[in-house]
Amino acid sequence: MDIDRFLSDRSRLMKASEIRELLKWVNENVISFGGGMPDPSSFPVKEIMEITRDVLSAKAEKALQYGTTGGILELKEELAKFMGKVGIKINGPEDIIITVGSQEALDIIGRLFINPGDYIITESPTYLAALQAFRIYGPRMVGIPMDSEGVRVDLLEEAVRKIINDGGKLKFIYVVPTGQNPTGITMSDERRKALLDVASRYDLAIVEDDPYGYIYFGDDEPPARLKAMDSEGRVIYLSTFSKIAAPGLRLGWVAASSEVIRWFELAKQSIDLHTSTLNQYIAAELLRRGVIEKNIPRTKEIYRSKRDLMLQALSEYMPSGVSWTRPSAGMFIWLTTPERIDTGEMLGTAIKKYGVAYVPGKSFYPNEERHNDMRLNFTYPTPQQIFEGIKRLALVIAEYLNA
Ligand SMILES: Cc1ncc(COP(=O)(O)O)c(C=O)c1O
Known part of the structure; x- marks a missing residue:
């Protein structure tokens, strides 16, 4: 059956994410900063x-x-x-x-x-x-x-x-x-x-x-x-x-x-x-x-220490010309590369060659007007993954900058 004939005009406004295709390549050897998940140790189980x-x-x-x-x-x-x-x-x-x-x-x-x-x-x-x-x-x-x-x-x-x-x-x-x-x-x-x-x-x-x-x-x-x-x-x-x-x-x-x-x-x-x-x-x-009320300070501490780790790794490894935010809340750091890099295009190499994933920035813009940012989640990966992942990310960015 050709489902297309039956879909409403509204369904056509739902946009499939191109990133999803790439994220299929993410396996246990890939460190992902792509998700938006809290640290499970913050759950009051x-x-x-x-x-x-x-x-x-x-x-x-x-x-x-x-x-x-x-x-x-x-x-x-x-x-x-x-x-x-x-x-x-x-x-x-x-x-x-x-x-x-x-x-x-x-x-x-x-x-x-x-x-x-x-x-x-x-x-x-x-x-x-x-x-x-x-x-x-x-x-x-x-x-x-x-x-x-x-x-x-x-x-x-x-x-x-x-x-x-x-x-x-x-x-x-x-x-x-x-x-x-x-x-x-x-x-x-x-x-x-x-x-x-x-x-x-x-x-x-x-x-x-x-x-x-x-x-x-x-x-x-x-x-x-x-x-x-x-x-x-x-x-x-x-x-x-x-x-x-x-x-x-x-x-x-x-x-x-x-x-x-x-x-x-x-x-x-x-x-x-x-x-x-x-x-x-x-x-x-x-x-x-x-x-x-008891869980909130614990969660804050987990988030703060992971944010600090990611900030430290970023300043240690990132090539010059790359900048990032320093959040006081939330789960994400926003990283901006020089304009000649298209982070959407770079993602394939990041995952397949370097084993690191992120979310390209473009789809966060209502009119998709910029292509050189990415979103990095720091709450879900472990401390070791944060350090190793940022190191890998710096390598792929450096490769693209030197290309
Ligand atoms: C800004 C913002 N709004 C809404 C949500 C949705 O949250 P939930 O549906 O889990 O309450 C999220 C989740 O990450 C978010 O970051």
Whole structure:
């Protein structure tokens, strides 16, 4: 059967990753910085085991039953307290919905807000899977360059003005302000204020995707969440248990006004009815018993020490002309080579000849305008792999530079 004849126009907007083909070559002899996985030693395994047993002994009839689309009240109440500690104030549980990871929330955002031809603004580069989630709904994506303080709000304002003057519909601005994926950059306080100010002056909505804010491992204090600074209800806030507990739980949440949350619930109903009830009860207990709070400093330490190792290896081995970021949060370092290197093209040699893999930078740009960066994950590989892998990466870059 020729499936092609039956596919919707929307399916054709789903973009297969060219990188996936190359990553098939990754085997046990290849050191991969390509994934986006946390260090498994950060998972609170013993506690999850105990809690699962307790939840099933005490309330199996609820934990194994269908639940409400918005999520269980116990978890929403715990999350309200958890967010309260970082200054995010909400009116009550009606301002939260529990999702299947933040990834589901990103897809729902696309469904709820984007008509084909609408504009959205993102940082450039930005989280690849957000671009993929939004792209299905056919928006025009405008990427705004970043510097070490985060997105260039001056350029963002120019873009907003142009979209509005051209009669375009700008639906939202999507940002990952802390430990951004892929660059590792954290937006400064000044930029955060400026961004909220632009949103206020032009009456815009902001989507704040915050998987990494709770495991900020910089030496200074983490900047306030946009959601905590938002006095006008413009910020739709997304976070997740993937980095503070474990991604396999597939649990995320959205905090926004109750009116916005009702729309999320309507969309989610037809997607999956609700998020796993059992996992929600487990997560509520992880918060209530302080497991998450205890796990966060441990996770920060693991991330910080692996980041330091990768930074040390980079400065030891990389040829001149190569630069990289120094993240205070998140799981990634963003490395930029001289322009004559196309990191997508180089990946085949890196994997097959040198035994090292990374994600080429191009697909993180909404309009794929740059080809000489790469994303390196430092949380999953072991310390030995980090050193050896960066050494190999330096060799392949040197080969391409000298070619
Ligand atoms: C910026 C960003 N948003 C969302 C996600 C999705 O996370 P999850 O669906 O596991 O909650 C990730 C995962 O790495 C991410 O980096």
